[in-house]
Amino acid sequence: xxxxxxxxxKADVMKHVSAETFWSAALNLPLLRSDLDSLALRVRVTPxxxxxxxxxxxxxxxxxxxxxxxxxxxxxxxxxPRRKVILSNKVPxxxxxxxxxxxxxxxxxxxxxxxxxxxxxxxxxxxxxxxKMLEEKSGYYAVVDLPKLSRGYTVKEGVIVSRKLPEDxxxxxxxxxxxxxxxxxxxxxxxxxxxxxxxxxRRPYSFHDANPxxxxxxxxxxxxxxxxxxxxxxxxxxxxSKYRRPVVVSFSGxxxxxxxxxxxxxxxxxxxxxxxxxxxxxxxxxxxxxxxxVADALGVELLVASAGDSxxxxxxxxxxxxxxxxxxxxxxxLAPIARVxxxxxxxxxxxxxxxxxYESAARALSPRVWRNVWLPNxxxxxxxxxxxxxxxxxxxxxxxxxxxxxxxxxxDRLGCWLCPAIELxxxxxxxxxxxxxxxxxxxxxxxYAEKSGSGEEWINFGLWRWISPPKDILxxxxxxxxxxxxxxxxxxxxxxxxxxxxxxxxAKTEVSLFKLQNxxxxxxxxxxxxxxxxxxxxxxxxxxxxxxxxxxxxxxxRVLLRAxxxxxxxxxxxxxxxxxxxxxxxxxxxxxGQCTGCxxxxxxxxxxxxxxxxxxxxxx
Numbered sequence: 001x002x003x004x005x006x007x008x009x010k011a012d013v014m015k016h017v018s019a020e021t022f023w024s025a026a027l028n029l030p031l032l033r034s035d036l037d038s039l040a041l042r043v044r045v046t047p048x049x050x051x052x053x054x055x056x057x058x059x060x061x062x063x064x065x066x067x068x069x070x071x072x073x074x075x076x077x078x079x080x081p082r083r084k085v086i087l088s089n090k091v092p093x094x095x096x097x098x099x100x101x102x103x104x105x106x107x108x109x110x111x112x113x114x115x116x117x118x119x120x121x122x123x124x125x126x127x128x129x130x131x132k133m134l135e136e137k138s139g140y141y142a143v144v145d146l147p148k149l150s151r152g153y154t155v156k157e158g159v160i161v162s163r164k165l166p167e168d169x170x171x172x173x174x175x176x177x178x179x180x181x182x183x184x185x186x187x188x189x190x191x192x193x194x195x196x197x198x199x200x201x202r203r204p205y206s207f208h209d210a211n212p213x214x215x216x217x218x219x220x221x222x223x224x225x226x227x228x229x230x231x232x233x234x235x236x237x238x239x240x241s242k243y244r245r246p247v248v249v250s251f252s253g254x255x256x257x258x259x260x261x262x263x264x265x266x267x268x269x270x271x272x273x274x275x276x277x278x279x280x281x282x283x284x285x286x287x288x289x290x291x292x293x294v295a296d297a298l299g300v301e302l303l304v305a306s307a308g309d310s311x312x313x314x315x316x317x318x319x320x321x322x323x324x325x326x327x328x329x330x331x332x333x334l335a336p337i338a339r340v341x342x343x344x345x346x347x348x349x350x351x352x353x354x355x356x357x358y359e360s361a362a363r364a365l366s367p368r369v370w371r372n373v374w375l376p377n378x379x380x381x382x383x384x385x386x387x388x389x390x391x392x393x394x395x396x397x398x399x400x401x402x403x404x405x406x407x408x409x410x411x412d413r414l415g416c417w418l419c420p421a422i423e424l425x426x427x428x429x430x431x432x433x434x435x436x437x438x439x440x441x442x443x444x445x446x447x448y449a450e451k452s453g454s455g456e457e458w459i460n461f462g463l464w465r466w467i468s469p470p471k472d473i474l475x476x477x478x479x480x481x482x483x484x485x486x487x488x489x490x491x492x493x494x495x496x497x498x499x500x501x502x503x504x505x506x507a508k509t510e511v512s513l514f515k516l517q518n519x520x521x522x523x524x525x526x527x528x529x530x531x532x533x534x535x536x537x538x539x540x541x542x543x544x545x546x547x548x549x550x551x552x553x554x555x556x557x558r559v560l561l562r563a564x565x566x567x568x569x570x571x572x573x574x575x576x577x578x579x580x581x582x583x584x585x586x587x588x589x590x591x592x593g594q595c596t597g598c599x600x601x602x603x604x605x606x607x608x609x610x611x612x613x614x615x616x617x618x619x620x
Contacts (some may be wrong), residue, residue, distance in 0.1 A: 096425030
């Protein structure tokens with residue numbers, strides 16, 4: 001029950017963590033603080049309210065979808081004023097959805113719809129725009145002779161007084177009552193009926209005349225940006241004095257780490273700042289080029305923690321990464337980062353990261369300064385922990401910092417281009433701009449799906465992004481064929497008394513008795529119990545001096561996995577206190593004579609950890 005309560009509290013965190021954004025009624029632009037304008041009104045958005053400006057392809061995509069909804073460009077922008085400053089706010093949805101904010105009010109939702117397997121961008125009008133559509137008699141609308149509108153109610157054709165209805169039953173319709181007291185939005189049903197999705201009691205609304213630029217909005221927020229920067233600079237200077245360690249800024253190539261890097265340089269000077277970039281091997285080419293360019297422009301040392309081709313080696317063992325199966329972070333991020341920091345800064349570092357509390361429940365609960373449990377001797381801190389995304393963007397424009405051009409291509413979240421956290425809407429953008437990368441991953445998924453017995457929908461609806469897909473995604477799927485396996489690693493097949501039979505499935509390194517004998521050094525307990533090893537056509541046979549207990553079987557499996565399915569991430573070597581582990585020229589790793597048998601490497605190995613996690617969930 002304690003675990004369930006903790007889980008529920010985390011799920012509720014983001015409901016109570018909400019960034020505040022205000023709007024100047026006089027100037028028609030967004031504000032970071034209410035005291036920046038005497039006529040500032042709070043923008044009502046869904047928590048956490050981490051709004052961003054629509055720029056580049058994001059702006060063009062929104063414009064195109066709105067025009068398609070209204071049927072023509074002229075009708076769309078006659079009804080909805082086209083602005084230079086439009087904000088968006090991501091909201092919960094089976095896939096991608098965002099609130100669109102024009103003139104300080106949410107006018108609609110931009111969603112990537114999965115209904116009927118169509119997978120397309122759609123626009124759904126909300127209160128202010130519904131009001132305008134009914135006044136202008138534009139778009140799809142219906143006025144009904146009812147005393148009120150209620151969510152979930154079905155409007156019969158006989159009470160519809162005036163209308164312009166879509167042929168498509170899924171298209172959204174602006175609704176209003178004859179008495180003018182209620183508004184709503186619905187969809188068409190068979191027989192001329194309309195199902196009410198949402199309703200409101202009529203209240204005042206307005207669109208403004210002013211149309212300021214993004215630059216004008218930034219200038220109006222100068223006082224707030226100055227205060228944010230000064231506080232962050234002091235924070236970095238105080239931490240640097242307190243810990244007296246080399247300062248490293250983790251730079252992903254994204255907006256948050258860019259703002260953090262600029263603050264660090266202002267606080268300490270470029271000569272005292274090192275930029276750490278983690279090249280996971282699945283980064284956008286534009287990001288890699290951009291990181292080098294920014295480091296050169298700011299005059300800071302650049303340190304690259306490269307994972308090489310670790311991901312592509314590891315995916316053949318682990319299977320596709322998932323939101324509830326993130327082996328990729330350890331293999332391509334933590335392992336190479338820990339290795340580089342250990343070599344370059346053996347005494348430890350102060351790591352500055354662009355982490356903000358409005359990004360997730362975990363980050364909302366995180367302190368501003370913490371010890372990284374996965375990176376030994378690293379103190380991590382976030383100078384912009386309290387900033388919202390709009391403040392970050394305004395700060396970048398204020399400082400005229402170079403922006404990663406991927407943002408102008410519509411990507412909101414940078415980093416690994418095939419991250420399981422990706423939404424289908426983002427994959428749609430990836431297919432548009434990076435068809436080569438998109439097809440490379442799709443070919444792998446098709447191959448994996450064929451081996452595991454998954455259906456086409458497992459790929460089409462992105463079910464690979466979970467081991468256990470959520471119900472709100474599965475309800476769009478008809479086949480519901482999930483993978484029969486999430487790993488292709490060796491495994492213990494049978495145990496009979498003192499004999500353990502092991503089947504080798506797609507071993508990634510040379511299968512020899514030496515491999516297992518060598519890795520048994522890491523477990524003195526097993527080394528004492530195991531009396532003989534033999535290798536045959538059916539696999540390995542291990543003879544023990546007594547029957548193995550469950551925990552000893554689990555330990556034997558961990559050693560086995562490391563011996564024959566090692567992906568050479570070297571996370572084990574990062575943690576080895578006696579420096580006994582090194583790459584084996586024949587593939588995998590080898591343990592030297594200085595091994596003390598502490599077993600720490602077996603607990604830190606991502607392969608052993610995640611394959612065992614799959615087993616515990618009963619998925620093979």
